[in-house]
Amino acid sequence: MSDMNVAVVCGGVGAARLLRGFVGFVPPEQLTAIANVGDDMVLHGLHISPDLDTIVYTLADAVSAERGWGLEGETWQAMETIARYSETVSRNSDAADSGWDLDWFSLGDRDLGTHLFRTQAILGGAKLDEVTQQIVATWGLDLRLLPVTNDRLRTMVDTADHGEISFQEYFVGHQHSVPVSGVRFDGAEQATPAPGVVDALEGADRIVIAPSNPAVSIDPVLAVPGVRAILERRRDDVVVVSPIVGGKALKGPADRLLVELGREASVVGVAEWYADVVGTVVIDNVDADHAPAIEALGLKAVVTNTIMSTPDITRSLAHTTLTR
Amino acid sequence: MSDMNVAVVCGGVGAARLLRGFVGFVPPEQLTAIANVGDDMVLHGLHISPDLDTIVYTLADAVSAERGWGLEGETWQAMETIARYSETVSRNSDAADSGWDLDWFSLGDRDLGTHLFRTQAILGGAKLDEVTQQIVATWGLDLRLLPVTNDRLRTMVDTADHGEISFQEYFVGHQHSVPVSGVRFDGAEQATPAPGVVDALEGADRIVIAPSNPAVSIDPVLAVPGVRAILERRRDDVVVVSPIVGGKALKGPADRLLVELGREASVVGVAEWYADVVGTVVIDNVDADHAPAIEALGLKAVVTNTIMSTPDITRSLAHTTLTR
Numbered sequence: 001m002s003d004m005n006v007a008v009v010c011g012g013v014g015a016a017r018l019l020r021g022f023v024g025f026v027p028p029e030q031l032t033a034i035a036n037v038g039d040d041m042v043l044h045g046l047h048i049s050p051d052l053d054t055i056v057y058t059l060a061d062a063v064s065a066e067r068g069w070g071l072e073g074e075t076w077q078a079m080e081t082i083a084r085y086s087e088t089v090s091r092n093s094d095a096a097d098s099g100w101d102l103d104w105f106s107l108g109d110r111d112l113g114t115h116l117f118r119t120q121a122i123l124g125g126a127k128l129d130e131v132t133q134q135i136v137a138t139w140g141l142d143l144r145l146l147p148v149t150n151d152r153l154r155t156m157v158d159t160a161d162h163g164e165i166s167f168q169e170y171f172v173g174h175q176h177s178v179p180v181s182g183v184r185f186d187g188a189e190q191a192t193p194a195p196g197v198v199d200a201l202e203g204a205d206r207i208v209i210a211p212s213n214p215a216v217s218i219d220p221v222l223a224v225p226g227v228r229a230i231l232e233r234r235r236d237d238v239v240v241v242s243p244i245v246g247g248k249a250l251k252g253p254a255d256r257l258l259v260e261l262g263r264e265a266s267v268v269g270v271a272e273w274y275a276d277v278v279g280t281v282v283i284d285n286v287d288a289d290h291a292p293a294i295e296a297l298g299l300k301a302v303v304t305n306t307i308m309s310t311p312d313i314t315r316s317l318a319h320t321t322l323t324r
Numbered sequence: 325m326s327d328m329n330v331a332v333v334c335g336g337v338g339a340a341r342l343l344r345g346f347v348g349f350v351p352p353e354q355l356t357a358i359a360n361v362g363d364d365m366v367l368h369g370l371h372i373s374p375d376l377d378t379i380v381y382t383l384a385d386a387v388s389a390e391r392g393w394g395l396e397g398e399t400w401q402a403m404e405t406i407a408r409y410s411e412t413v414s415r416n417s418d419a420a421d422s423g424w425d426l427d428w429f430s431l432g433d434r435d436l437g438t439h440l441f442r443t444q445a446i447l448g449g450a451k452l453d454e455v456t457q458q459i460v461a462t463w464g465l466d467l468r469l470l471p472v473t474n475d476r477l478r479t480m481v482d483t484a485d486h487g488e489i490s491f492q493e494y495f496v497g498h499q500h501s502v503p504v505s506g507v508r509f510d511g512a513e514q515a516t517p518a519p520g521v522v523d524a525l526e527g528a529d530r531i532v533i534a535p536s537n538p539a540v541s542i543d544p545v546l547a548v549p550g551v552r553a554i555l556e557r558r559r560d561d562v563v564v565v566s567p568i569v570g571g572k573a574l575k576g577p578a579d580r581l582l583v584e585l586g587r588e589a590s591v592v593g594v595a596e597w598y599a600d601v602v603g604t605v606v607i608d609n610v611d612a613d614h615a616p617a618i619e620a621l622g623l624k625a626v627v628t629n630t631i632m633s634t635p636d637i638t639r640s641l642a643h644t645t646l647t648r
Contacts, residue, residue, distance in 0.1 A: 082437045123366075
């Protein structure tokens, strides 16, 4: 096992949890996490990379257990100041009309330090992968974490009610409660994979797609030119852990999005979604009945416990993705 | 007194204190503070306006008494995170060489809320004067506070040791301890006065120049096209409170800068500096002996207590600038 090279295609929370299963079990130099940056945004002038930060904070045991994102022991002084300004602005309808929207995205004081650091470094000419390397080192992690690209890539969500909006406006601003008719990855065509991404995918003995949202967390990674083609070619070595368990997303709107984008909210829908790029689908015990339908698509179905509620289950799930 | 229109040309700390003397005594609709923006900078992607914030925080009784800038009751969580990143970067000499400089400028968590608000509003298309109006209102102030311009204006300081550097690099980064050979106001020629600035200066019965640093706090205000010309023409109605008392600056490097830029560090040096734009110089009792030298320059010298150590002295000094 210890001589396998592993690449993990990552969104945020689900990917971070699965990565915990790999760490210690796959040697650091043989494990590469390739992360989504389609959720990134510039807010208040700050470059925010939610999925990268969720992975780092989770692996550093610093993530807020309650929220699943951001830092434990956080304070909210900056947001309280912003909220005061927001009140003033909302009393002034002219100002409220003209894009002063302020406090819909929570930024903790400690977490702000990360965004301030990243932004300053990028303004100083550093690339996102270089900044990420410094952040990973600062949190004491021995992890090769690569943004899929250093270029600007933005997941845009088409909604009937609000037109095309950014992922964060959809996810946080509207709490993913509005129907979606399409997803687009702005900038993807012009993006190039960050240094090391292609080599990690080509050199991996196994490529694991984390149990992240297929439509808005994994698809933006695959949309970077070259990435999907590698997975298509290496399909037999690619395994996905289903983010759908018993017809529901464990977290977030993956189930609704699958339906809204023309699939069913089931492990079969997941298998269909990934059929071109994946050889194996790992599904939860509760979905064992669906294994034949997945096999009928020409994919292998592996049934195990996929709900990472304890370190043992998490490690076992990670192990399963490599051995089955 | 209450029917006089007053315009105060402001730097940061000294100006904020003098403004406290005017508030309540000159009706708000007759008082306009016109503030320096040459100290402004973009740091970590944030638009920071130190003089505007010092004025607001001081008049709101929220300024840190100990520091003279920033907020009382501040926390420093974001800076602590940044310091951790800074340590990582400084262990990596390559990174340290390439402009990752991080934690030289202290940003409190509460204060960060102001910078985040200002930056978001400006990125959303608001002008600096509009943002400032919202900030003033949020802090419960009834004050007409105008940035001298909405355009980019940057005080640049020529140093023998470090070449030309920004004001904040000089003032904070090098703690104003390096010799200065010249000062330049980048962007001034292209700047236009913010709405209301020209009207306030033209309509004022008295224009007061605050006891701020002549070279780096007041000169950038005068450098905005049109402003100096109004003061030259209205010279008889312009009064400056000397920032030099007994040959020393009360705060900061005004005394050294005067000498380095070819004047003497005295109230006479101040009078010479402002001779074209000022009719009256208010000097401290300790400098009474210099009054004849000031009068010899064709300026009126008014001798009083200029050290604003109590509200009464502050109010009396403000009163003196209008009546003498």
